[in-house]
Amino acid sequence: MENQIVKRFAEQYENMAEWVGMNIEPLNDDEYKWELSPGKNHGVWLLGHLITSDDDFSLFMGRGEMLYPEYPAIFGEGSKLQSVDNYPSVAVLKEQWKNVVEKNKKVYADLKDAELDERHGMIKDYEDYKKDSFKTKMSVIMHWQLHQMYHAGQLGILVSRAGKSRF
Amino acid sequence: MADEISKYLLNQYIETWNWVNMYIEPLSDDELKEEFAPGKSHGVWILGHLIKYEDDFSLYMGKGGLLYPEYDELFRTGSELQPVENYPTIPLLRKQWKEMFEKNKLIYSVLTDEELKESHGKMENSEKDFFKTKERVAMFWHLHAMYHAGQFSALIAKAGKTV
Numbered sequence: 052m053e054n055q056i057v058k059r060f061a062e063q064y065e066n067m068a069e070w071v072g073m074n075i076e077p078l079n080d081d082e083y084k085w086e087l088s089p090g091k092n093h094g095v096w097l098l099g100h101l102i103t104s105d106d107d108f109s110l111f112m113g114r115g116e117m118l119y120p121e122y123p124a125i126f127g128e129g130s131k132l133q134s135v136d137n138y139p140s141v142a143v144l145k146e147q148w149k150n151v152v153e154k155n156k157k158v159y160a161d162l163k164d165a166e167l168d169e170r171h172g173m174i175k176d177y178e179d180y181k182k183d184s185f186k187t188k189m190s191v192i193m194h195w196q197l198h199q200m201y202h203a204g205q206l207g208i209l210v211s212r213a214g215k216s217r218f
Numbered sequence: 219m220a221d222e223i224s225k226y227l228l229n230q231y232i233e234t235w236n237w238v239n240m241y242i243e244p245l246s247d248d249e250l251k252e253e254f255a256p257g258k259s260h261g262v263w264i265l266g267h268l269i270k271y272e273d274d275f276s277l278y279m280g281k282g283g284l285l286y287p288e289y290d291e292l293f294r295t296g297s298e299l300q301p302v303e304n305y306p307t308i309p310l311l312r313k314q315w316k317e318m319f320e321k322n323k324l325i326y327s328v329l330t331d332e333e334l335k336e337s338h339g340k341m342e343n344s345e346k347d348f349f350k351t352k353e354r355v356a357m358f359w360h361l362h363a364m365y366h367a368g369q370f371s372a373l374i375a376k377a378g379k380t381v
Contacts, residue, residue, distance in 0.1 A: 056222055063357045070361060088375035164222075193230045197237060197364045204368020211255040217296070218259055 054164045060192050061159035067196045068152045071101060074206040075148060077215045080141045085209050094209050095135045098144045099126035101202055104195065105151045111191045113172035114158045118150055162188070221331045227356050228326035234360040235319050238268065240381055241370035242315065247308040249377045254369045261373050262302045264366050265311045266293035271359060272318035278355045280339035281325045286314065326356075 075098060083094035092100075103122035109115045117123075124130060125138065138144075167189040174180050185191045210216045242265065250261035259267075269286065270293040276282040284290075291297060292305065305311075334353035341347055349355045374381060 056226065059223055059353060059357075060226075062354075063361070066358065067361055070365070087372050091375045189226060193226075193233060197230070197234055197360065200361045200364035201237070201368045201371070204365040205372060206368075207365065208254050208258075208369060208372050211258045 054162070056164045056167060057159060057162045060196075061156070061162075064155065064159055064192075064196055067199055068155075071199050071203040071206075072148075072152075074203045074210055075101075075145060077210050078141075078206070078213060082209055082213045083141045084135045085212065087205055087208060092132060092205070093135055094206065095138045095141065095144070096126060096130075096132055097202055097206055098141070098148065099138060100128075101199060101206075102144060102147050102151055103127055104198060104202075105148075105155060108155050108191070108195055109158050111171045111173050111185075111195075112158050112162060112188055114161060115154075118154060119147060167192075221329075223331045223334055223353065224326065224329045227329070227334070227353070228323070230360055231322065231326055231356070234363050238363050238367040238370070239315075239319075241367045241374060242312070244379050244381060245370065245373055245377065249373055249379075250308055251302045252373050252376060254372045254376075259299060259369070260302060261370065262305050262308060262311065263293065263299055264369055265308075265315060266305060267295070268363060268366055269311060269314050269318055270294060271362060272315075272322055274340075275322050275355070275359060276325055278338040278340050278349070279325050279329065279333075279352055280336075281328070285317065285321065 078094055083098065086093045087097070099122060102119060103117075103126040106117045106119055106122065110117065125133070139147075168187050170180055171183075171185060171188045171191045174183055174186070180186060185194060207216065211218060245261060250265065253260045254264075266289060270289040273284050273286055273289065277284065292300075306314075329352070334351065334356070336352055337344060338347075338349055338352045338355045341350075344350065349358060371381070
């Protein structure tokens with residue numbers, strides 16, 4: 052059977068996205084304003100970060116552009132935390148999260164096992180390759196999925212605080 | 219190529235463990251006693267919970283028994299949260315967490331792609347079972363561990379530390 056490895060990790064992606072979604076959906080607009088810890092990221096930034104971190108997956112796989120290219124500046128790693136009023140609404144962000152997941156399901160459907168150990172799509176030359184932490188498409192697949200679960204755990208804390216989780 | 223999926227899962231396991239550990243190591247024993255939300259799990263319970271599931275992995279893979287069978291009652295999902303004094307000491311839990319990494323790396327190193335397609339070793343009802351195959355167990359275990367890494371990160375932030 053063809054592309055068995057990609058199929059397995061595509062399934063993992065769908066399970067991951069479902070799990071992350073279970074931590075996105077229960078929170079209301081007010082609960083998204085809560086900070087993880089005083090002065091630390093709030094729920095709105097975490098949700099936007101989940102979007103932008105998954106949106107650039109298509110670039111790394113060499114399969115098209117970002118849906119929301121303006122988001123790395125406001126939701127990327129190390130971006131300056133602003134008050135929630137300066138970000139898109141929670142309703143918009145929830146919809147965009149779903150759009151990115153649908154986009155990436157298509158990316159996975161098009162990937163081939165033979166390209167998994169190739170350099171990922173953001174490496175232009177050997178100098179890039181030497182400096183890059185991920186190097187291959189397979190490494191990006193793993194790191195991107197694990198990264199999303201890490202932030203789902205943080206959103207899960209807000210869900211707990213809201214009294215919407217047993218744990 | 220032989221056992222490619224198993225090889226990738228080993229890589230993903232090592233990456234996961236290192237990532238989770240990066241958020242456990244900086245926490246002092248006192249910081250691990252903190253709850254991530256008022257009245258919710260503390261770091262000691264989360265660490266024990268991760269050990270319990272890592273230990274369980276050998277049963278699911280059909281590769282041997284538990285090192286700490288008593289942890290099922292203490293740390294399984296839904297177990298009643300107790301004061302940290304009622305749990306094994308934090309230095310012991312830290313040691314056991316590292317033991318799990320060694321135990322499970324060995325299991326991954328002998329797993330074949332054919333085995334990964336098989337029903338997992340704790341299967342009772344193949345229709346109702348959520349995980350079904352050994353491969354799905356491995357993948358869910360990695361996602362699960364990362365979810366809890368996010369909770370440890372909140373304790374790190376609470377302690378005013380950065381990773």
